[in-house]
Amino acid sequence: MRSATAERCLERVGVRDGRVELVAYNPTWPAAFQTERERLEPLLGALEFHHIGSTAVPGLVAKPIGDMVALVDDLDAPIAALIDSGYQ
16 A cells, blocks of 8 residues: 555656556646756756656657756765755
8 A cells, every 4th residue: 555645756757546647748848847957956056957758859748747867066965955945
């Protein structure tokens, strides 16, 4: 049996009853990535951010979850800032 928190996390990433939701490409995904990048940039001090995965490919059917990668000098340094910010 999954906890309520686990259920919310799975729902957030498009998993319901063990199924992955796929949707048509949404042209707002690049702007959503940019908004998230701007929110995370001061916390991570990242050198670069990249929008990756299926939502980064125009026209591709995808899970409606944006994936990103941040390049940082030190993997451990941003952890405290992310925890303090309440990022999940």
